[in-house]
Amino acid sequence: GDSVTxxxxxxxxxxxxxxxxxxxxxxxxxxxxxxxxxxxxxxxxLLLKATKADDKGSNKGFEATYRKETTSFHLxxxxxxxxxxxxxxxxxxxxxxxxxxGGGTRLMVKP
Amino acid sequence: GAVVSQHPSWVICKSGTSVKIECRSLDFQATTMFxxxxxxxxxxxxxxxxxxxxxxxxxxxxxxxxxLINHASLTLSTLTVTxxxxxDSSFYICSASPGTADEQYFGxxxxxxxT
Numbered sequence: 001g002d003s004v005t006x007x008x009x010x011x012x013x014x015x016x017x018x019x020x021x022x023x024x025x026x027x028x029x030x031x032x033x034x035x036x037x038x039x040x041x042x043x044x045x046l047l048l049k050a051t052k053a054d055d056k057g058s059n060k061g062f063e064a065t066y067r068k069e070t071t072s073f074h075l076x077x078x079x080x081x082x083x084x085x086x087x088x089x090x091x092x093x094x095x096x097x098x099x100x101x102g103g104g105t106r107l108m109v110k111p
Numbered sequence: 112g113a114v115v116s117q118h119p120s121w122v123i124c125k126s127g128t129s130v131k132i133e134c135r136s137l138d139f140q141a142t143t144m145f146x147x148x149x150x151x152x153x154x155x156x157x158x159x160x161x162x163x164x165x166x167x168x169x170x171x172x173x174x175x176x177x178x179l180i181n182h183a184s185l186t187l188s189t190l191t192v193t194x195x196x197x198x199d200s201s202f203y204i205c206s207a208s209p210g211t212a213d214e215q216y217f218g219x220x221x222x223x224x225x226t
């Protein structure tokens with residue numbers, strides 16, 4: 001079945017540091033790929049998505065590129081802020097609109 | 112737009128009682144709603160998918176008689192945890208989608224504690 005693996009956290013960075021959260025997937029066919037963010041006490045929010053190979057999703061300074069050859073969708077941001085502290089989930093959507101989530105990575109950004 | 116609410120946001124109940132959680136799409140009609148369970152520091156696990164007016168489809172290992180899902184209208188789905196036990200304590204999250212191939216919009220979650 002489909003699965004998503006992402007790096008375990010927590011990831012602790014200083015403000016303005018470069019962020020990478022790795023995500024790889026296993027799926028049949030051609031899934032769409034997503035990054036969701038969960039701020040403390042809130043529900044999941046879609047951060048960015050890519051629907052086909054080589055697409056780059058971007059939002060709020062975050063970006064991720066759909067790499068079919070390496071089955072990866074790593075999340076990056078050039079300069080993180082304290083307000084980026086949250087849990088980040090990589091996910092894929094295959095047939096039937098069902099999402100399969102990775103385990104989540106907690107990011108903590110210190111001033 | 113695309114706001115999904117859940118009620119209550121947290122609930123404490125005694126073992127053996129039942130608890131109902133509501134999920135509402137506030138500004139769109141949700142053809143499909145999903146219910147997830149999230150354990151501490153873990154990912155979301157899909158419990159069931161419900162389409163308005165039809166029976167929910169449960170994931171393998173989820174007891175349909177314990178977790179009753181009703182999707183009676185295009186803006187409301189309910190999850191009832193029947194005869195709750197401490198192991199049912201968890202964070203329950205719903206999401207709603209306007210269509211089968213559309214985005215899922217997530218509610219803020221409901222924290223259930225069974226004592």
